[in-house]
Amino acid sequence: MRQEAGLNVSRVGGRRGEAWKEWRRGFPLYLMILPGLLFFLIFRYIPMGGILIAFQDFNPFGGFFKSEWVGFAHFARLFGEPDFWSLLRNTMVLSALNLFLFFPAPILIAVVLNEVRRQWFRKVVQTVIYMPHFLSWVVVVGITVILFSTQEGAVNKALVNSGMSPLEVMTDPDFFRWTYLIQNIWKEAGWNAIIFLAALASINPTLYEAAVVDGANRWRQIWHVTLPALRSVIIILFILRLGHVMDIGFEHIYLMQNSLNLSVSDVFDTYVYRTGVLQGEFSYTTAVGLFKSCVGLVLIILANKLSKKFGEEGVY
Amino acid sequence: MRTKYDLRGKDPLFTGIVYLILIAALVCLLFPFLYVVSSSFATEHEILNRGFFLLPKEWTIEAYGYLLSNANFLGAFENSVVITVCGTAINIVLTSLMAYGLSKTWLKGRRLLNFLVLFTMIFSGGIIPTYLVIRELGLINSYWALYLNMAIAPFNLIVMRSFFQSIPNELEEAARIDGCSELRLFLRIIIPLSMPSIATFTLFYAVFNWNTYFYAILFINDSADWPLQVYLRQMLVVSSSGMEAESGDFRYTPAVKMAAVIITALPLLVVYPFLQKHFNKGMMLGSVKG
Numbered sequence: 255m256r257q258e259a260g261l262n263v264s265r266v267g268g269r270r271g272e273a274w275k276e277w278r279r280g281f282p283l284y285l286m287i288l289p290g291l292l293f294f295l296i297f298r299y300i301p302m303g304g305i306l307i308a309f310q311d312f313n314p315f316g317g318f319f320k321s322e323w324v325g326f327a328h329f330a331r332l333f334g335e336p337d338f339w340s341l342l343r344n345t346m347v348l349s350a351l352n353l354f355l356f357f358p359a360p361i362l363i364a365v366v367l368n369e370v371r372r373q374w375f376r377k378v379v380q381t382v383i384y385m386p387h388f389l390s391w392v393v394v395v396g397i398t399v400i401l402f403s404t405q406e407g408a409v410n411k412a413l414v415n416s417g418m419s420p421l422e423v424m425t426d427p428d429f430f431r432w433t434y435l436i437q438n439i440w441k442e443a444g445w446n447a448i449i450f451l452a453a454l455a456s457i458n459p460t461l462y463e464a465a466v467v468d469g470a471n472r473w474r475q476i477w478h479v480t481l482p483a484l485r486s487v488i489i490i491l492f493i494l495r496l497g498h499v500m501d502i503g504f505e506h507i508y509l510m511q512n513s514l515n516l517s518v519s520d521v522f523d524t525y526v527y528r529t530g531v532l533q534g535e536f537s538y539t540t541a542v543g544l545f546k547s548c549v550g551l552v553l554i555i556l557a558n559k560l561s562k563k564f565g566e567e568g569v570y
Numbered sequence: 571m572r573t574k575y576d577l578r579g580k581d582p583l584f585t586g587i588v589y590l591i592l593i594a595a596l597v598c599l600l601f602p603f604l605y606v607v608s609s610s611f612a613t614e615h616e617i618l619n620r621g622f623f624l625l626p627k628e629w630t631i632e633a634y635g636y637l638l639s640n641a642n643f644l645g646a647f648e649n650s651v652v653i654t655v656c657g658t659a660i661n662i663v664l665t666s667l668m669a670y671g672l673s674k675t676w677l678k679g680r681r682l683l684n685f686l687v688l689f690t691m692i693f694s695g696g697i698i699p700t701y702l703v704i705r706e707l708g709l710i711n712s713y714w715a716l717y718l719n720m721a722i723a724p725f726n727l728i729v730m731r732s733f734f735q736s737i738p739n740e741l742e743e744a745a746r747i748d749g750c751s752e753l754r755l756f757l758r759i760i761i762p763l764s765m766p767s768i769a770t771f772t773l774f775y776a777v778f779n780w781n782t783y784f785y786a787i788l789f790i791n792d793s794a795d796w797p798l799q800v801y802l803r804q805m806l807v808v809s810s811s812g813m814e815a816e817s818g819d820f821r822y823t824p825a826v827k828m829a830a831v832i833i834t835a836l837p838l839l840v841v842y843p844f845l846q847k848h849f850n851k852g853m854m855l856g857s858v859k860g
Contacts, residue, residue, distance in 0.1 A: 276678060287667070289664050290722055290727070293722055300695075300699075305699055382600060385603075392783050392806075397831065526697050
């Protein structure tokens, strides 16, 4: 029976029998999907329904069904809050740093690495540049503290010993954004080069040969062969990042944050965590989170449209 | 096919710049890390008095000895091992089962299920509703909150699904003719064929689980249950911001902090080079859509 069902369904039985056979054949597969499906429903879709409490005055003791509905009151509060503009500005500035200064770094690494002739050197470089990706943000921020804390940091001690004043990397708000960017590049630029390297591996070498015949030196080969080969990956990834402007790495920012740099380091996620989880303002912060998610959703849909306009496949 | 570089012409200036950029990158990447490694072997006197150095004058493993005899640190390490092993096992089982199911293009309802997965990548309920659901389920302070809340990463699921789709159909047909059931087919044929891909995703999930900090502080309140990352953070912050008095902790010496950083980072750094050759492939498949 089973073997037959696996072979050719359309031959056997009428339309109802056919549908039944298909369900039967699919049954073990549905069983395999079920645990995962339950995960998505319980831990992703129920919380999505939970955003309704953004329109309530959620009472933790009464629960969802006994809480009072307040309409858009929490959103009104959010937009009226002076913090809101600072949250938005901080998010946008950090995102802009990521988009325009972090984004080119992996491309540069991939292009340069592609020019290396010695395989062993290439291997060594690849292994080393992937390394920081496997460190946690706790470790990366920890290393930063070890090197740059004002009193004990090794770099600062060296500076003080040689008669210069220490850099207040961890506490001076002016340093925060650049430190954030440099840590990001340090940790993830090498890892993000993988996808560009994969695209470069598929370049047909005859393209380079043709370029040489046409008299192109190594620089012109990069310009006329390497970069065009990366074009569509670059466009897709850039647009994808555009869609994730609101996601700028909660753990990273939270770990770098302290009371001294809060004016530049506070973003929506950290604000939600502080006010929501630690101070228990569930409804208001759900509204903040919903605002963030909606902006993200709109950006992703726009980004996808944009990608199709560029003649690329959509991202989804 | 590759290494036709000779044909691309020689240009010493160009080659020089290429190597210069890469060596500069290597130095920038390794320097901070090497400093932490080497000073974890240095004496406290040297760390406090000598500014910046890469080779200690006097070597000692005191810091490691201290940590390895510290019950709290070992407890946190053990918690992290438990979380990583159990969490990753749940991740990989759930992800591969679901990915395999969704890889069958003839399956009814597949489009809807795919959409359900994809939608969670572009929209979410946010931190608070998720936290409340976990709380309602009574999972606060339980590792099940960590395991279940992050059971499947949709991106990994989609990449794995494309991988399963790339396995030739004939193989399955042949197995079915031999009377192989769907589950047996999956366990005996598909899984062995997919080992490189499964190993890569096991590593990715293990990295996530080992490094997780935020979800641990969100869901786990009891300090005895904290994973290593949270404990390490506590060690680093408590002893560098003068909070030790109020927390009742004593002051960790700089070498101990650095040794703790190294021990926390080490397990993953030891493993990833062995799986490195699969990364490229995995990422390539990511661009294939199903």
